[in-house]
Amino acid sequence: MRLAPASLRGRLLLGLGLGLSVLWLVLAVWLHHEVRDRVAAVLDQRLAASARMVASLVDAGAAVPAALAEGGRLPLRGIACEVSGLRGELLARSSGAPEGGLALDGDGFGQRHLDGELWRVFTVTQGDLRVASAERMAGRTGFMRQVALVLLAALSLGLLASLALVWWAVGRALGPLSSLRDQLAGRDAGDRRTVATPPGAVELEPMVATLNQVFGREREALDRERRLTDDLAHELRTPLAAIRTQLQVAQRTEGPRAEHARDAAQQAAERLGHSLDQLLALARERSAPADRVSLATVLDGVLEELAPSLRKRNLSVRREAVAGVPAASAGLVRIVLRNVLENAVRHSPEGGVITLAPLDDGRVGLCMDDQGPGLTPEQRRRALQRGWRGHGGGRGLGLAIVTTIMARTDGRVALGGAPDGGLRVRVSWPPADSA
Known part of the structure; x- marks a missing residue:
């Protein structure tokens, strides 16, 4: 009671x-x-x-x-x-x-x-x-x-x-709190105005400063979500247009050309489905409670999902043992690892090797090297930015999703050059026991 x-x-x-x-x-x-x-x-x-x-x-x-x-x-x-x-x-x-x-x-x-x-x-x-x-x-x-x-x-x-x-006297003393409440009640989502400390309430300055920091992080997160939504909308429009075009070609032609058009339409449909899966996974992880599992378990699942693609391109994975539980939900860690590995599979030459190694900086993560064409220092700097066009004219949506997730989960992603000339990607999170 x-x-x-x-x-x-x-x-x-x-x-x-x-x-x-x-x-x-x-x-x-x-x-x-x-x-x-x-x-x-x-x-x-x-x-x-x-x-x-x-x-x-x-x-x-x-x-x-x-x-x-x-x-x-x-x-x-x-x-x-x-x-x-x-x-x-x-x-x-x-x-x-x-x-x-x-x-x-x-x-x-x-x-x-x-x-x-x-x-x-x-x-x-x-x-x-x-x-x-x-x-x-x-x-x-x-x-x-x-x-x-x-x-x-x-x-x-x-x-x-x-x-x-x-x-x-208490009512008079709590007047600044009422003023602060009115300020907060009048704010809209994405409001960029800072919260002002009410007059005569110096004691509220630390709380107001913390609120402004929280609102700033929320605005940044909202901006990232909006940019990601814009990129997703573009990525969804592109395969839809490709599917529509290839189906029209397949209807009007016959023989190898029609077969090629149907294959292209199927690839575009798979690309569209993959983008939708990414979007739905992000939406589920935003509302679902965080389930934290070991990084090795998540990596095993991702490699099992990508096994057909690895076999199709005759790629092998050289893997060292990774340990630890990241301070992020298993679903978000899975999206990050899948995007990074899919990017390596897409750009690695047939018969190439993808190397996975643990980190030694006290965080939970891994370092991935591929044998693809790699990126120049300028390209690596821009690759994590919105709207960057990579090899083949793609917009780098996978890395954009990775950047969004890392910002949300206190993770880190860094691009570098691999010893064999390919791309090196390092992803990491704080340990779960430190969160």
Whole structure:
């Protein structure tokens, strides 16, 4: 069961609210104890002052005890007073004073249970007389209860006001996040505008910089996909036109010329099918979860697929053991290896040798050498660019797909010269355990 709020505002309010509640509760307990002790001290001083006042009056003349006996007025309301001799005989007491004797055995403060009530008593001796003043503890308890209620109400209102201020302050502080959200909500796919850091939000600069980097990579990936789509569209149009032309030739002619036209149409259809397979494979790999397998397993599958082409051109493969699992899906690795090997098969002379060797740079990949015509340094530099026309007038779609996949999977592809004059292609990925 999830108890934490889903929003940042809610989390901040909950955390600050709990912290303030604990702080104010501790403050309320401390204030209650302080007020209780100080009020008790003031009330005790009041008791002592009343007793001493009565004692001074008694000392001034003999009429005061009679006045007390007749229920005369006290100096302060709510205080009972009693005057007795040193031997305990009652001389006078105020109205409301309990029966049974208020005076303590010695001077000072104390408590006594009289008439079923607890009294706070102060006793002072003045000559042959003992004066005691007292008040009910129930009155003090009720007063402190009222003080506690006032404190609780004040602190509760203060806590609510603090939470309201926190809610308002958090909303103001999160304003830059709302501004950033509005910027992101108004962006379209491929938008080249950079995200601006909202004013007054220096702390968001690292996140905004990261977002701009992510959007930049997405724009580059989208541009690559668009260029690849354009190349695929061109490649699909070319074999379709060739098929249409060769079928028309086959319909209008007979004999070897018609047979040649049908063969050319079949080759164009195979080329078209291969391009469609490449496109569908890329689409599947974009949406399917990545399944990572060893490079040797993928290479075995690709060589098995190309076995008929190798036999047809009497090509042999000299292969050294490759190891490791690349940090890319098996489907994308397969497309890369197949395109590279198909390119080598297409340009290798009959009876030639294709060499496959592992890399020793800490990455997972292989180095492939063929014995074809190779490429000049300028051609190798341009071969990985879009729209480059290679041998025979092709547009290098295979290498374009390889470049796209490598950019997507953090892979590397490099072209060089083979020792026998052919083309050397190096493809590699980070190890899967480092991703």
